[in-house]
Amino acid sequence: MRRKSIFIYMIIFLIILFFICFIYLKENVETFNIQVKQNIERNLSMDWGPNEPKLFAEGYSSDILNLSLNFNKFIIEIPMHEKSHILNLTKRIVLDECIFKLNLLHLLLDLDCRKFTTSSKNLTFDQNKHIIYSKDFFFDSDIFQRLFTRFRFFNLKFYFNQVSINNDFIQNVNGQLKFYNDENATLTINDRLIEFFNRPEGLEIHHQNQKFYFLNKNFFQHFWN
Amino acid sequence: MSKQLITFMFFMIFFITATSYYYYWTVPANSIWYDQRAAIEVFQKIIDGKFPLVGYNHSNGIPSFAAFYYIISPVYYFLNDPIELYYFIAFINVLSISIFSTFLYLKLNLSSAILFGVYSITNVWGLYYGSFLWNPNLIPFFMALLFIFTFKFFDTKKTIFFHISGLIINLIVQMSPQAILLVFSFGITIIILNKLPRLIHLFNHAIFHFILISPWLIHTRILNPSSKAPTHSTIFKDFTAPLIEYTSYVGGWGLTQETGKFLDYGTIISPENQFLLPLLKISTIICILLVVSFSFQFLTNRFDQRINISWRNLAYFIGLINLFSLFFFFLGLRVNTHHFQFLTPTIALILVLGINFQVHKKKLSMGLLSFVILTQGTYSYWRAHSESIRPYITDIGYQQIFSEYLKDQCPNSARVRYVTPNGIHTYMQHGELKGIVSSCNWMLVQENHYDLSIIIHDFLNEKFQLSQNKFKNYLIWFTK
Numbered sequence: 001m002r003r004k005s006i007f008i009y010m011i012i013f014l015i016i017l018f019f020i021c022f023i024y025l026k027e028n029v030e031t032f033n034i035q036v037k038q039n040i041e042r043n044l045s046m047d048w049g050p051n052e053p054k055l056f057a058e059g060y061s062s063d064i065l066n067l068s069l070n071f072n073k074f075i076i077e078i079p080m081h082e083k084s085h086i087l088n089l090t091k092r093i094v095l096d097e098c099i100f101k102l103n104l105l106h107l108l109l110d111l112d113c114r115k116f117t118t119s120s121k122n123l124t125f126d127q128n129k130h131i132i133y134s135k136d137f138f139f140d141s142d143i144f145q146r147l148f149t150r151f152r153f154f155n156l157k158f159y160f161n162q163v164s165i166n167n168d169f170i171q172n173v174n175g176q177l178k179f180y181n182d183e184n185a186t187l188t189i190n191d192r193l194i195e196f197f198n199r200p201e202g203l204e205i206h207h208q209n210q211k212f213y214f215l216n217k218n219f220f221q222h223f224w225n
Numbered sequence: 226m227s228k229q230l231i232t233f234m235f236f237m238i239f240f241i242t243a244t245s246y247y248y249y250w251t252v253p254a255n256s257i258w259y260d261q262r263a264a265i266e267v268f269q270k271i272i273d274g275k276f277p278l279v280g281y282n283h284s285n286g287i288p289s290f291a292a293f294y295y296i297i298s299p300v301y302y303f304l305n306d307p308i309e310l311y312y313f314i315a316f317i318n319v320l321s322i323s324i325f326s327t328f329l330y331l332k333l334n335l336s337s338a339i340l341f342g343v344y345s346i347t348n349v350w351g352l353y354y355g356s357f358l359w360n361p362n363l364i365p366f367f368m369a370l371l372f373i374f375t376f377k378f379f380d381t382k383k384t385i386f387f388h389i390s391g392l393i394i395n396l397i398v399q400m401s402p403q404a405i406l407l408v409f410s411f412g413i414t415i416i417i418l419n420k421l422p423r424l425i426h427l428f429n430h431a432i433f434h435f436i437l438i439s440p441w442l443i444h445t446r447i448l449n450p451s452s453k454a455p456t457h458s459t460i461f462k463d464f465t466a467p468l469i470e471y472t473s474y475v476g477g478w479g480l481t482q483e484t485g486k487f488l489d490y491g492t493i494i495s496p497e498n499q500f501l502l503p504l505l506k507i508s509t510i511i512c513i514l515l516v517v518s519f520s521f522q523f524l525t526n527r528f529d530q531r532i533n534i535s536w537r538n539l540a541y542f543i544g545l546i547n548l549f550s551l552f553f554f555f556l557g558l559r560v561n562t563h564h565f566q567f568l569t570p571t572i573a574l575i576l577v578l579g580i581n582f583q584v585h586k587k588k589l590s591m592g593l594l595s596f597v598i599l600t601q602g603t604y605s606y607w608r609a610h611s612e613s614i615r616p617y618i619t620d621i622g623y624q625q626i627f628s629e630y631l632k633d634q635c636p637n638s639a640r641v642r643y644v645t646p647n648g649i650h651t652y653m654q655h656g657e658l659k660g661i662v663s664s665c666n667w668m669l670v671q672e673n674h675y676d677l678s679i680i681i682h683d684f685l686n687e688k689f690q691l692s693q694n695k696f697k698n699y700l701i702w703f704t705k
Contacts, residue, residue, distance in 0.1 A: 006417065007525045129683060149463040200484060200646035201680040218648025219680060 029065055036062040040069070053078050068101040086137040086203075086214055090120045102154075109156045116160040116173070125212065132212045138220035144198035148182045155179075229335045237323065240342050244322075247352055247609045248315040253622020254612035255357040256490050257307055264358065265310075267294045268301035278440035278448070280360070285559075290399030291440045293360045308621050310358045318355025321366040322346065325570060328373050329577070333536070337577050344573045344594070347602030349477025349505070350562060351569040357621075361401040365569040367393050372574060375411075375542060379535040384422045387415070391430050395437045403564040406552055410545040418538050467553035467560040474565040475516065475572060476509020477601050478502060480608070484647060488562075492608050493615045494646070495673050501604050508600035511593050516572055519579025520544040528582040540578050543571050615671060615698040618643060618652065623697070628653065630696055635665035643669040643699075644685070646678050664692065668702040675700055 059072030638656020
């Protein structure tokens, strides 16, 4: 009887604690917004290691009741990796005037930006086989795994008013990134479906009845050297 | 001799036959990794009288505790071939299941003993981790002893059993620091159940613990205060990983992968996996539902009050251990399947005691548990069969056999590489490189890998030519 009571009291305590937190949160929204902002500041200033991206933001604020963050500018700088690593495809991604919102109802991360800017190196493919192999870059499956752990439960929905890649402009781009498991993801851009398969051999991409392949480092070296 | 004893003896014969079959095929089909080689070096140091204070460094840069090495080094003195040590671990695993089954037979009843034994000899991860040498792989043995001595402590109230239980927990934590939550579950259990010994015993107990971990403390805090490799925070913590790994450990589905984090060469990819993986996932859900339901009953004391109080107390303890596994989730600690080894035989005991204490819907629970046992057993023993026909040439039990086969086929000189879905690997070479004829410049591939990988298919057909020879399930190709 005693153990049963302890357990029930613990549950009641947790429920009361939850309500107190909720009321406290509502009463102190401004303080929390400032704290979230400071938290972002701290995370942006932290050194995550030589292989991790560097993140910069300008003019950011949070709205905790709306579960959203606003950025005037958000910059992702990807550090130089070893030769032919797929992360060398681009060095810098800039997002202008963004609202990043967490939608708990639909389990969505909603990113709405005025502009997406990046520059990318050219890709060359070997088209002599039934699979189109990338000849410039190899794929590190850890990238897929890490993205999957971030988006395991939340799909990323995005809308960019303008996209600039190597100074080519596209208007009104919307899409969704969805991870099904640690081996399979889809990216929809303006209703065009791209499927990604994280294989031990590398990254397999299906797009418009064609199969593209970024081999892993080992196969890449043996195929093209 | 009673009828029950005869039944139990027959069960033990069946039990030993089944595990012998499993380990006969799976022990040689294990690889030997860095950790095993590093551990063997530490055993050798101990035998040479150097007595290191710690073992090799864990992947996070922290040196491992010394207990495991001092326990195994006397065995290494007699069994110094690594595969013999692998068989020894398998023997210890079988022994721990036998000891605990016998304990249940003597202290509870025949059906619980058999149920525990059957669950244990079909449990996917429990069997797998019992098939090779590694620090955390002795944990199930010590967990079985922990439950026996904790039960004795509850039953007899003798402080000596409290001390023994505490010291066993210390050894377990030394083998896998993530098992630290056993300290909390044990502590909270004895506080809530009013079983705290007198202060002087607690003081003595703390001194015992301090002595046991002092080698590690001396090494890391006094002799090498900066020995820890530099680490830094990760940009995002993966809070869900511990939950996923927990479900994998309980249901066994993670072993269907061939490679993954801390799992190089699990089960070689094959078409059967497509059928077995969903089956194991269904079985995982059922097993977790049973475990959660029984744990809830144990923690809220919702069962027949006529049941022996010592069993109820032990049930509370194991329910708490299972509940505390969730702490990894809340703390966002990096956890992999092998860190949950303290759940063997905890989960088995939760299921057995849960069914044993149940008054209503016993048949339903029994039916569900039978499904779990059947699916995990099917997978485990299919896996043993699969390993027997598809071993790797790098596996501990097949390296020598392959080497002899190679020397027989190419007595003068040869070069061997092999291809897996991860890439091309150089394996062995004998004789002069210049003297190797094309037919002895081999590229080996598992038939399954060749059939299921378009990349391997493209690579081999472009650069190599298939020979008529085969080794086990390997196709042998040579340069064009």
